[in-house]
Amino acid sequence: MVEMDLPNDCIKVADLGCSSGPNTFVTIQHIVRSIDEAWSQISDEELPNIQYFLNDLVSNDFNLVFKGLPKIYERLENQENGRKFGSCHIAALPGSFYGKLFPDRSMHFVHSSYCLHWLSQVPGGLSTESGKPRNKGSIYYNKTSPPYVQQAYLNQFTTDFMMFLRMRSREMVKHGQVFLTFICKDSEGVEGSDYLSLLGNALSDMVAEGHIEEEKLDTFNMPIYHPTIQEAKQIIENEGSFKIMRFQTFKTCLDASFESRAFDDEDNRIGRARYVATYLRAVCEPILASHFGEAVMTSLFQRLAKKLVNILEMRQGLLNNLVISLRKE
Numbered sequence: 604m605v606e607m608d609l610p611n612d613c614i615k616v617a618d619l620g621c622s623s624g625p626n627t628f629v630t631i632q633h634i635v636r637s638i639d640e641a642w643s644q645i646s647d648e649e650l651p652n653i654q655y656f657l658n659d660l661v662s663n664d665f666n667l668v669f670k671g672l673p674k675i676y677e678r679l680e681n682q683e684n685g686r687k688f689g690s691c692h693i694a695a696l697p698g699s700f701y702g703k704l705f706p707d708r709s710m711h712f713v714h715s716s717y718c719l720h721w722l723s724q725v726p727g728g729l730s731t732e733s734g735k736p737r738n739k740g741s742i743y744y745n746k747t748s749p750p751y752v753q754q755a756y757l758n759q760f761t762t763d764f765m766m767f768l769r770m771r772s773r774e775m776v777k778h779g780q781v782f783l784t785f786i787c788k789d790s791e792g793v794e795g796s797d798y799l800s801l802l803g804n805a806l807s808d809m810v811a812e813g814h815i816e817e818e819k820l821d822t823f824n825m826p827i828y829h830p831t832i833q834e835a836k837q838i839i840e841n842e843g844s845f846k847i848m849r850f851q852t853f854k855t856c857l858d859a860s861f862e863s864r865a866f867d868d869e870d871n872r873i874g875r876a877r878y879v880a881t882y883l884r885a886v887c888e889p890i891l892a893s894h895f896g897e898a899v900m901t902s903l904f905q906r907l908a909k910k911l912v913n914i915l916e917m918r919q920g921l922l923n924n925l926v927i928s929l930r931k932e
Contacts, residue, residue, distance in 0.1 A: 617656040619700040620718030623664040661697040705774040719785040722826035726755035736821040742803040743825040760828040772844035775931040787925040805906040849928035857920035880908035
């Protein structure tokens with residue numbers, strides 16, 4: 604922040620892929636507090652205004668976010684060295700972050716958490732010219748998928764991530780900072796908790812029981828790609844606009860935010876699995892429902908919860924995460 608081209612009047616911040624849940628508000632508080640602490644280390648002047656943009660797709664429930672803003676403004680005022688009312692201006696900006704969102708050289712800090720593993724579209728080439736599925740029986744790439752399916756997913760991720768970086772490069776001021784967190788494979792290219800396979804297994808069970816048509820399963824592919832560490836780093840270096848300031852991995856449990864940590868209680872085991880299934884439903888249901896229909900969603904995620912019980916109990920429900928801090932050169 605010391606080297607950033609900062610104005611004295613207003614710092615512009617964006618949370619890309621902000622969603623509309625509690626984490627949206629937690630992120631606002633953390634980012635604003637971090638900016639204020641950094642500012643106090645480099646200047647004795649009054650805290651600058653912050654213009655804070657919340658970005659997500661047009662389908663996001665921004666009205667829910669707006670209803671929570673009064674409490675956020677109150678919390679910002681009440682924190683240590685709190686902000687004066689009216690010094691932080693929060694606004695919504697609907698649209699895809701794979702396109703341009705802001706004027707050139709206007710943004711100082713951009714944050715995106717657990718969004719960039721979502722592709723802009725299902726990769727091309729996953730069906731033959733006659734329309735037959737090439738990834739039959741799977742809902743995304745996995746170890747059993749043909750090599751060209753895995754390559755199609757990597758190609759789409761490369762295109763999307765490269766476009767994301769190019770757009771942010773145009774929008775950032777000199778030495779502006781981009782902070783990213785998303786799911787990745789580990790250093791050996793291995794997935795952590797393969798929750799998508801569990802979801803695929805639940806769908807396969809429903810096909811076997813006649814609740815879902817087999818063709819529906821065979822023609823569905825999740826637009827998600829978890830890159831290897833090397834893949835993500837190579838794309839950043841190839842794009843060339845940013846210096847990598849931090850590149851770090853860590854693991855988290857799927858149930859990391861579940862309050863109770865006891866595993867020997869049957870009710871707790873089931874509750875833990877239901878908790879994970881519920882938040883996975885919140886994330887995945889829109890795209891699943893558009894293909895399979897709303898009617899099967901409750902049954903699908905109940906089945907997923909049952910499959911999660913043993914995975915979580917054996918502490919296999921781990922996610923590999925990648926944290927990247929970039930500085931615009």
